[in-house]
Amino acid sequence: MIQTVIFDMDGVLVDTEPLHHDAFFRHFAELGIPMSAEEYATFLGSSTRNVYQQLKQEFGLVGDVETLMLRKRELFGAAFDADTELDLLPGARELVLDLHRAGVPLQLASSASKETIARVFTRFGLYPYFDNLVSGEDFPRSKPDPAIFLHAAKLAGVAPQHCLVIEDSANGVTAAKAAGMYCIGYRSEHSEGQDLHHADRIVSHLGQLDAAQIVGFDQKQKP
Structure with missing residues (x-):
């Protein structure tokens, strides 16, 4: 039982996935990371930390994972607060x-x-x-x-x-x-x-x- x-x-x-998607792809653009819809779909269900750990290793990103996460969360937070229909x-x-x-x-x-x-x-x-x-x-x-x-x-x-x-x-x-x-x-x-x-x-x-x-x-x- x-x-x-x-x-x-x-x-x-x-x-909130559309808001996460928008925040991630805005950040990917800032970082110059090419990202296909297929590859992004593999991240669904993963924590933001794990996503950036993987991307840092794959693309040799400058900056630590905490800093990368903070920027993405800033973008997400702004989108969340602005979305009155959620x-x-x-x-x-x-x-x-x-x-x-x-x-x-x-x-x-x-x-x-x-x-x-x-x-x-x-x-x-x-x-x-x-x-x-x-x-x-x-x-x-x-x-x-x-x-x-x-x-x-x-x-x-x-x-x-x-x-x-x-x-x-x-x-x-x-x-x-x-x-x-x-x-x-x-x-x-x-x-x-x-x-x-x-x-x-x-x-x-x-x-x-x-x-x-x-x-x-x-x-x-x-x-």
């Missing part, structure tokens, strides 16, 4: 509230920085519903490494086999399954091109989920 739900943030709760994804708030009312503990395990998580949770009033917020910036390796999910489970005091993860990226799904957790792949218009076939179940709208069915999910049998 599922005892806690672990949410990814970008692409599951809120779609909202939670359809069905996200309803699912969070339904799980909270049912007494299901909620955790966040996002590759986003603590600063970005704080921006989102403050803007949309999500703090009261989550027990723990785990940022990928605290881990040396990003998803598909399972460390972030295993840490979220440890903070929740729940064994991995009793955790359910909601993810929209191939890297996130792979990480959840590597952690030994039940995983729902969220295939929306914002996750185009992501291979979610390793997920135990795939939904196209968060409205397809509710607390009653989530608590009853069993690792041994797909719903």
Whole structure:
């Protein structure tokens, strides 16, 4: 039986990916880095730190990783604050509230920085519903490494086999399954091109989920 739900943030709760995309590509242009859409797609689900660690090695970038990250976050922060239309994804708030009312503990395990998580949770009033917020910036390796999910489970005091993860990226799904957790792949218009076939179940709208069915999910049998 599922005892806690672990949410990814970008692409599951809120779609900040276009803002990240814009910030990254503005910075890539400043740095003179050529970047294809295909290569950029491989970074989805990775922390900003890991992205710049890889780019620094690949392109021999001048400057340390912290400085590179800071510039990208400045660009993202400006875009986030200026976007007055940004909202939670359809069905996200309803699912969070339904799980909270049912007494299901909620955790966040996002590759986003603590600063970005704080921006989102403050803007949309999500703090009261989550027990723990785990940022990928605290881990040396990003998803598909399972460390972030295993840490979220440890903070929740729940064994991995009793955790359910909601993810929209191939890297996130792979990480959840590597952690030994039940995983729902969220295939929306914002996750185009992501291979979610390793997920135990795939939904196209968060409205397809509710607390009653989530608590009853069993690792041994797909719903």
